Amino acid sequence: MRRLFTLVLLSLLQISLSACTSLPQQQPVSAVDGNAVQAHQQQLQALTEWRLQGQLALFDLTNEKRHSMYIDWQHSPALTSLRFSHPLQGTLARLQQTPAGAVLIDNDDNHYYGNDAETLLYDYFQLALPFNLLSDIMLGRQQPSMQQPQYLLANQQPPLALLTGYSIDAGGQRWQVQLTNYRAIQALLLPQQFELTTRQWRLKLRVNQWQF
Numbered sequence: 001m002r003r004l005f006t007l008v009l010l011s012l013l014q015i016s017l018s019a020c021t022s023l024p025q026q027q028p029v030s031a032v033d034g035n036a037v038q039a040h041q042q043q044l045q046a047l048t049e050w051r052l053q054g055q056l057a058l059f060d061l062t063n064e065k066r067h068s069m070y071i072d073w074q075h076s077p078a079l080t081s082l083r084f085s086h087p088l089q090g091t092l093a094r095l096q097q098t099p100a101g102a103v104l105i106d107n108d109d110n111h112y113y114g115n116d117a118e119t120l121l122y123d124y125f126q127l128a129l130p131f132n133l134l135s136d137i138m139l140g141r142q143q144p145s146m147q148q149p150q151y152l153l154a155n156q157q158p159p160l161a162l163l164t165g166y167s168i169d170a171g172g173q174r175w176q177v178q179l180t181n182y183r184a185i186q187a188l189l190l191p192q193q194f195e196l197t198t199r200q201w202r203l204k205l206r207v208n209q210w211q212f
Helices: 002-010 034-045 117-125 131-139
Strands: 026-029 050-060 065-075 080-086 090-098 101-106 111-114 147-154 160-170 173-185 188-197 201-211
Touching: 034 160, 034 188, 101 117, 111 117, 117 131, 131 188, 160 188
Parallel strands: none
Antiparallel strands: 026 147, 050 065, 050 201, 065 080, 080 090, 090 101, 101 111, 147 160, 160 173, 173 188, 188 201
């Protein structure tokens, strides 16, 4: 059973967004105006409650294996809730985190507890994932410890610089982060696809739908 949920929970991350406005013409830049960066980051910081539905895919680069599933992710300051599912198997697991701690419930109704989701995943399944950073990563928010950030300049007024890539050390590993396919969702530019890569793993997410 633990092997099954190791695959389930490691599968953090592919799909295309429908019914959203296309991003205006973009320009890659090596050095961007700090005001343009800050303008977009301020918009993202104001977003405290959201929900996304999409598809996750995990590539085991060492053993050349791939695992995928659907995800329904809801986030608020008081609760982070994830439902992992498969079209034929239904709900595979649920993961919830509150300020008081985290719990994972599998499809056999087994409960696993931890101080937070990142610790829980490591203690029970030996998964060193940067879970506590994922909410910010998915939105395109800057990370204090990120290195070599890259931006894309949206050709609009006022100008906005969108975070598209960086490296970060988390969970004892160096992760390469890529954010692509920004679209306007209720006037807020959000990435519809992101990828996290280490030497052993590649994790992908493609978003079907954002909700605020």
